[in-house]
Every structure is written in C-alpha cells, then in structure tokens.
Amino acid sequence: MTDVARLAGVSHQTVSRVLNGHPNVREQTRNRVRAAISELGYRPNRAAKALVTGRSQVLGVVAQNSTLYGPASLLVAFENAAAEAGFTVSVGNVSVLDRHSIGRAVEQHLDQRVAGIVVIAPVASANEALDHLPADVPLVTIDGDPARPAALVTVDQAAGAREATKFLLAAGHSTVWHVSGPSDWFDAIGRIEGWRAALTEAGAEIPPVMAADWTAASGYRAGQMLARMPDVTAVFAANDHLALGILRAMSERGRRVPEDVSVVGFDDVPEAAYFIPPLTTIRPDFEAVARTTLGMLLGQIESGSSTSTRHTIAPELVVRDSVAGPGQR
Amino acid sequence: MTDVARLAGVSHQTVSRVLNGHPNVREQTRNRVRAAISELGYRPNRAAKALVTGRSQVLGVVAQNSTLYGPASLLVAFENAAAEAGFTVSVGNVSVLDRHSIGRAVEQHLDQRVAGIVVIAPVASANEALDHLPADVPLVTIDGDPARPAALVTVDQAAGAREATKFLLAAGHSTVWHVSGPSDWFDAIGRIEGWRAALTEAGAEIPPVMAADWTAASGYRAGQMLARMPDVTAVFAANDHLALGILRAMSERGRRVPEDVSVVGFDDVPEAAYFIPPLTTIRPDFEAVARTTLGMLLGQIESGSSTSTRHTIAPELVVRDSVAGPGQR
C-alpha cells in the first residue's frame, strides 16, 4: 500500500480512501491512485483490514454435516448469494447439532472475526445452543424453531404439506396417509401440521403418522406396511427420498402407482421427474431462502442491531404422474 | 493478550510462547498463564496472527457450484477432515470452471491469506487456469487432469468402470453399452476408458458411446434409444442418476430390469438401494479422497514446497439386484 501511495504521489491514507470509495477525493487523484494500483498489481491484505476493523468480509455458516438434499442445496444457494455480495463463506461443519458443538463452531467463527453467522438449525436440540450465544453478533437462523423469537428464515413447511394433502383429497381420495421425517426436525413437524390441518378442514379421517427418518430405506419400510393395507390409496411422504422407498415397496407388492396408490413427495430433488412414475412433489425455493437470509444478515451487519424478523418462503406444487383418483383402480 | 500477561505477571511475549507451545517456558509460568487465559476467557485474534505470519488457519476450496452428488460429497468430506485437523474451510463457489473464474476465486482466497487451496477441477476447461496459478502456494487438485504434472488426488475412474463392465460380462452378456457423462469431464473420460479396456480385454464388440450429461433426464433419453434395440442386454451408466433415467425408460417400454436388461451405475448415491430394482453400482470412497488431499496439503504447508505427487483411490463394486445373465429372459 505504501508503494502504491509513493507511485501515485499521495499518502497511504488517500489510497485507503480510494479503496473504500470515500467521497472526499478529487477525481484526478482517484484516477492516479487507481492507475498505480493496477500497475503494481496491488491487492489489499484482508487480514490487516480485519484486524483494525474487527470484522472480516467472511460469513460463517454452521450446518450439520450432511449430504441431505435440503440442507446441501441451502448451503450451495447461500454460498452463491454471498459470493455475489462480495462475501466469502466459511463453513463450520458439525456432526451433531447440540449445544456444545454449535457453541464451539460459533466461537471458532468469532475467532476469525466473521461479519455474521448463519446457523442451519433444523432440529430441536439446536435451540439450547442458540439461547446461549452472544447477542451482539449478527446471526440468522435457517429452518429453526418457529417458536423462538429470533431472526429466522424458513420454508413454509405447513403450507406445502397442506397443498400436497389438499391436492390428493381433491383427486378424490377419502383420506391421506403421511410418512413423516424424524420428529425432532422442525421441517418434519411443520409438514405433519400442514397435513393434519388439510385433513381436518376437509373433515377427513386422520390416520396415524408413520414415523421415519429422511432416508429411502425408512420410506421403504413404511411403504411395506402401507402396501399391505388395501384401504390406503393416497400417501404424502415428507420428502422425495422417502417417496422413492415407498414407490419401490408398492412396486414389489404389486400395487401400481398411481392407479392403486397415489404418492406425493417434498423437495423436488432433480431426479424426482425420473422416478417410476415421475413424482408429484412440493418444491421449496432454496434460492429465495438464501437470498432472504443474506439480506437479513447484511441488514443486521449494517445497522449493528440484531432484529428478530421472521421470513417464510412459500413452496410450490409440482404436478407429475404419481397422483390419480381412487376410482382409477 | 496484554490483560492476560498482566494477570499472570509476565510479558505478552511469554503468553504468546505458551499459546504456541514454545519449549523454553518454565512449567510453573506456563500454568500461571494458562490459568489467566481461562480466567479471562481470552481467545486469540486470528486476524492479528494472520497479519503477522502471513498465513491463516483457513483452507480455501474452489469448486463448481453444484449439488451433483460427487462434488458435493467430496466437499462435505473435506470440510470434516479439515475440521478435525483444526482448520476452517472457506468455499469459493464458481459457476463456470474457466480460467477467469478460477483465477478470481483463487486470488480471493490468497487475499484472505489461506494456508492452502484445493481446487475441485473435474473438467478440461480448468486446466488453463491451473497452469497460470502462482506456484508458491500449497495447492492440491481433486479430480483434475491425470495428464497434468501436479499434486492431484482422484478416484480411479477407469478401474471402477472396468470392474463394472467385467461384472456385466461375467454375468454372460456378449457386450456392454455405455451411457457416458459430459465429454469434458475427466471422470467421464476415465470411465469410458475403463469400460473400453474391459471390452477389449474380453475381445467383446465395442458399441458406440451414448453421450449424456449427468442428469436423470439425459439418462432417460439415452434409455429410450437403448430400450428399442432388442440386442442391448447390458448397460453401464456413468453415474447413478443416469442409471435412474435408464431404469425408467426401460420400464416404460416394458423391458424388465434385470431380466431383459442389466444396468450398473456409478457413485452409490444413498437412494441407489431403493431404485426399482435396487442398483448395482460402483462406490467411490470420498472420505479417503478428502483425507488424502488434506494430508498432501498439510505436507506442502509444512515443508513449504509444492510436490507433484499423485494419489488414486480405488472404488468398490456394490452388488444389488440390477444385473442378471442374458439367458434369464
């Protein structure tokens, strides 16, 4: 930086002003400095800037280390959004979302002087950790507890589940079964709620929830039970991989989809259109979630105050071939 | 740090020595300093350290922004391995792997004074960029060009493809068709080579390569063509999602898998066991790739010299139900 200043015939402070777009610099001076910068191939040292300002141009993300489609897509979408805004993303993967792990990951980020932190906290166990975090750092939660008063962005799980269920009911089914995600996930809870609400509104009978985790394996197991109950004609699976397992179980027991049983999933994984049959599902807009999260975070960073705004992103129904009326049998 | 020094009754330099495990500190002094540190809840400022040493405890990863299973798993595995070694990972996502984008991402990482960089460079277009990178920074490439003399870790694509093809031949098929990935991906090229080698060794006829991208959609299109050729009895798909599309195309045209047509995939995505039928596939060991990469990177960081070692990780055949002999029809 000193070299640049010398070449441009100004002080290091003026170079700093040009770099940071400070208004009070003469056009001519600004140009001289710019020329010197590009001639020397000068690149500012972020570490020095971080040291003096106490903040870096890095955003920290704490996420459960997983290749689950939802969280992974969210992460990628957020990385993109952040890159566009000129931020780098530092990922603090964590194997369990408990208080200790999250706390450690957050502190590690604070050591690096990140400008803000995003916690992808889809499970109940993350709550306690979030309650004990320092309040003065910009922080936004994705998929966290809707009941917590904190800055939060989520997909509207209940609305999506409701739409899926209503779509099945509208096709003529008298009720809809549900294979749910793990009960400690807010996503799973929200989807159960939406499903139940749609059934209640329609005055339909509410079958017991079939608990599963998010894997195709557990969907398959649930599907094996559903397949042997002849009165089951419609199933709403809490995600597409569960649906995949269900499709296979149905196929093995000779129950055709959608002629005998209709199935709707959630997530719209890229392969969903190529399941047998192509899966009708709910598509959450991960990019919108990422953009919104980034916006809130940047807002907090600029204002210096942490808000408790809540944003909910409505998902969208994608109709394919896995739903038909019960009469088709 | 000054506060800690005062409380412990020593100089800040001694505190620094304790922090960095310097040997020449008396046991008793060391304990006093440790006590002061924990009493004050002191946490060192990484930015300051990075400023003075010129290196941070951060590793940069440049990857194509995608939710493709392979790259995404690799990234997660690497983040875990790095976290275990006490490093944070900063991800520089890039939408296209061309010279300009990679260059920019790398420079951004250098601005942050990362300790080392990993480039996940599975396509040919990344080569040019890699040739023009500064040579003095520790850098390891994953899935890069096997022909480039650089530090590189890859899955042994050819060996996996060969194993898959041999398995199909061993089941009694006279030849094996191949639906490949995009021709600018080294992974795709390696898999084609392995497939071709296995056919050549067995003296089997070599059918034309069916070009596709990695998506289920393109697998479906290829599958539609394969399904109408009655002499096609065995297909090796370059990844599991392609295989999924093929399975659906076969199912639509009434060709049963595995009775009429056998299919093998590549990747072993978690859902592969729940395709219809469960997919026989090749499982690459992403964790081994990540561990090896990290090891090489740390080696370079410590030694200060950049090596050109190459490591290849052999994948493994996972047998399920999508392969049978041609006689079964």
Next chain:
DNA sequence: TTCGGCGATGTGATCGATAACATGTGCCGG
C-alpha cells in the same frame, strides 16, 4: 476584508499478534 466552514489531503496512533534481539539468571568446565 475577514473569518467560519468545508473539501482534499497528510500525520501519527492503533488493532493484536509474532519476530528479532536484548537481558538476566544459574550452572558448568577450566
């Protein structure tokens, strides 16, 4: 005419760590 004020720029202190060198002990061998 004069002085307040603002715009453009420079000067020195500062962030929090490490590096290089200096200092002060105590022990050993000659």
Next chain:
DNA sequence: CCGGCACATGTTATCGATCACATCGCCGAA
C-alpha cells in the same frame, strides 16, 4: 573464581490496513 553458554523472560519493531485528528487552501457570507 571467572568466562561462556543455555535457558527463561522481557523489549521493541513489525505486519498492513483504518481511525482520529491536524493541516491547508479556497469560497462565500457578514
């Protein structure tokens, strides 16, 4: 009994930026 050396520790400079404040013209209003 003393020089010298290893060990423990302290002092000061340094990394590369920003911040707070000082300075210097210059313009317009009293």
